Amino acid sequence: MKKFLLMGCSILIAASVGCTGNQASEEKAAMKTEAKKGVEKVAEKPKCTVEASHIVDADNARKRAASVGGEWRDTAKFIKQAHAAVKAGKCHKAEALAKKALMEGQLGYEQAMSQKELKMPGYFKF
Template identity: 55%
Template sequence: MKNRQHSVAAILTALILAVPMTSAWATHRNDAEQAIAEAKAAHEKAAEANAASDETANMIEQAEGLMPSRQFTKAREIANKAKQQDTFAYEQATGAAKTDETAASEAERAIAAAEQARKKAASVDGEWRDTAKMIGEAESLAKSGKYREATDLAEKARRQGELGYDQAMHEKDADFPSYVTSWRQE
């Protein structure tokens, strides 16, 4: 009986401590709504400078579309990306941001090389799962002016494309091992 009371007390203590912490990691509706409002404001500011893009407008709409399904964390992430891109576009249009042309062209070359490696791997059914997603994230980072991060991510994606191609070519003529084929013949 005494052990049972201790285990019940331990469970209650754990629940009392754990339940308040569960909301700490989740994004609340207010946070997502605030991020969307900030993204809209940045988009309007970029539009005033003729620097707004349809892509960021679509991202904001996508974030708003996630709200009814209670995907607040994803909505906040998308809205923050849109805000970063519009803010950077506004700064470029008004001359506030000095673009490092070398870093920008390096990121562009790295992204193009990654896309080429991905297509080469895909041509032999060797494309790895997240390669295209990594390239998309690198493009998003470049649009936000984060050229160094975009270059690094594109290099990783390029390497994945190369490895995927190599793996597919090595497995191309692979057959079952002899111990498997001898079992099948019996």
């Protein structure tokens, strides 16, 4: 009799554990789908907005350098690449390129201004 009682109890316990296990996996699956939905919601929002504004700043710096004949070779290329990175959703890459282009634009302008007046080098003697 005791044996029967013990077996019955163990079956009940196993069944209840199994039920709770099923419930947990169902909950996990539900959470996963919700998380997926969340990601989709984020993706729907416009990406790299801050980076895009930095690209505009960089392009303005490039234009300023160009206005005094001081644009560097690769600045426009970096800006183009940054735009492409924004389109591809690669915000970090876009930011790095915009930063580089901005610095080149600023340095190009400063360089051109520093060379505005003709300074004959010391080795050129009259």
